[in-house]
Amino acid sequence: PAAKKAKLSKLTDLRGSRVRVNGWVHRLRDQKGIIFIVLRDGTGYLQCILSGQVSQTYDALTLTLESSVELTGTLQPVPEGKTAPGGHELVVDFWKVLGAAPGAEDAFTNRLNEKSDASIQADLRHLVLRGETASAILKLRAALLSAFRQSYDANNLIEVTPPCLVQTQVEGGATLFALNYYGQPAFLTQSSQLYLETCLPSLGDVFCIQESFRAENSHTRRHLSEYTHLEAELAFINFDDLMTHIESIICETIDRLLENPTSAALIKQLNPNFTKPARPFTRLSYVDAIKWLNEHGIQHEAEDAEGNVIKDEAGNPKMVDHAVGDDIAEAAERRMTDILGTPVFLHGFPAELKAFYMKKIPNQGGDGPVFTESCDLLMPNVGEIVGGSMRIADMEELLAAYKREGIDPSPYYWFTDQRKYGTCEHGGYGLGVERLLAWLANRYTVRECSLYPRWPGRATP
Ligand code: 4AD
Ligand code: MG
Known part of the structure; x- marks a missing residue:
């Protein structure tokens, strides 16, 4: 036959x-x-x-x-x-x-295995992909993106595809990749957030899954120069709604993966001890987090006025307690999530540490730092996987924010116009897909969670 x-x-x-x-x-x-x-x-x-x-x-x-x-x-x-x-x-x-x-x-067939030198593995990424672990990670990644799309659909968010070529910055000028765009300066997008905000009056709540680019000279296990950014924006919500939404979308998506036998088997293969996180996620204000770090003896490297690390005679960095106003650096954040062992929302960061568009917490007194309605979601082993905030809805406040940050408002006219043509309270977030996957699949580095990862000095294969 x-x-x-x-x-x-x-x-x-x-x-x-x-x-x-x-x-x-x-x-x-x-x-x-x-x-x-x-x-x-x-x-x-x-x-x-x-x-x-x-x-x-x-x-x-x-x-x-x-x-x-x-x-x-x-x-x-x-x-x-x-x-x-x-x-x-x-x-x-x-x-x-x-x-x-x-x-x-x-x-490849003779020498390459999971213990091979990292640079050989990187050069031979096209062949490494054939391995059981790499292909399982990529299959789980596909299932994750598909499950996210289903969760957004179930929650009435519409998918859009914003441009990668842009002439505005979102997360600060220092991490922009600049390029020559027909003789004009342009950049690779750091975040599609500003575009998503403009979609609210047209499409209602929206999301996108789009590459973002960061020219950060960070050789850490959670930084890529190009990463897949899942971003969403919601209208007529408050800060509490925003955090609840982020938690629900992530948990619903994990439930979908665990309900599907194929993706559940991939999680079991890659991360046998995975258990889905308990809800609600812990919420810890920035100010309480600073206290918590000091109570747990987690210090950070002291810096001088120019931002250089201060060293003692032996050449070791001088370690100091955290103070309100300090950035919580990756090392401290990681130790915190390792001790807590569960997802944590850190919220209410000082405006000085955050991007220009973030809404300030209303009615703050005192002359200390001004705090924002912002949140980072931290996961064990990875740290920050989500950054989100409520956005400035008021025109005057936004114009003042441009000024404070030294941003020329003219290229942002279309973003500013949202405050002119029927403003609304709104907020959103961005999630690093490779970081979430590193947590879910228990990978040491986000580099394993990208098809062809890019980091400083590496843009091949
Ligand atoms: O915290 P970030 O910079 O926030 C934004 O870009 C907002 N505009 C998003 C928004 O509100 N729509 O980035 C969001 C997330 C981070 O929490 C992290 O998971 C991921 O993007 N991310 C990176 N992932 C890998 N490599 C990098 N260099 C990353 N930078 C940010
Ligand atoms: Mg962030």
Whole structure:
């Protein structure tokens, strides 16, 4: 009978029949003249057995890892007491090599594994992707994005696709990638937030999943120069609504992943100890967080007026307690989330530490710092995964904010106009997809969570 062509993830119903499959040789073992192949096609894995005449041809004897092949045979349940992916194996009676691979002498097939030097892994990212872990992470990433889209749809947020080429900044001029745009200065977007704000009167609540770019010279395990930014903006809400919404969207999305057997299995494979976080998430004000850090002896490096780290005679940085007004740096933030072990909303940051568009907490007295309706969501092992805030809705206040930050308002006329043509209380947030995935899949670095990660000095492959 004619063999049915099938993908490896769709074989269960074809047990007992003749099938034809395509894929790459993922594992290869020659056991007393019987060749065992684990075939990979991206959708799954299949054990294939070449024995008798089919295993004695020139092609079979010279077969190499990563060659692409076509295999035809009978699909059988694995014998009692043995295991194989999917619980079945293909007894091959006809096969051919479609594209041979170099085999054991080759850098990839011979040397590369998860312990290889990071720069070799980075250079060979296109081949690393073929590995079980890398491909599982990317599949989970796809499931995560799809689940987010479903959650937004269920909550009546509409997806838009804002531009990457822009002539305004959102998160400060220092981290902009500038480019020559037909002789005019332009930038790669840091955030689509300002565009999302303009969509509210047209589309209602909106979200986007768009690349953002940050020219930060940060060689940390959570910084990329290009990352996937999931951003949303909501109209007619207050600050409490905003934090509740962020928590709900994340938890709903995780629930969707855990309810789906395919994505649940990927989470189990990558992060066997994953448990979904309890709700509600802890909320800690910035001022209380400063106190908490000091109570727990978590200090930061002292800096002089120019921002240089002050060192003692031995060359070690001088460590000091946190004071209200200080930025909570990555190291302190990480220790905090490690101790707490749960998601935490830090909220109410000083305006001085944050971007120009953030709304101030109303009716603040005193002459200390001015605090904003802003929040960062911190996750264990990763730290900040979300940054959000209520936005300045008042025209005069926005004009004053441009002035304070030294921003020329003219290129922002379209953003400012939102306050002219029917302003409203609104807020939103941005979530780093690679950071959320690093938390969900328990990865050491966000670099593992991007298809082709970019960081300072790296824009290939
Ligand atoms: O905190 P950020 O800078 O906030 C904004 O850009 C807002 N305009 C978003 C908004 O309100 N619509 O960035 C948001 C998130 C961070 O919490 C972090 O998860 C991620 O984007 N992020 C990065 N991820 C990887 N590499 C980087 N260099 C990142 N910078 C920010
Ligand atoms: Mg932030």
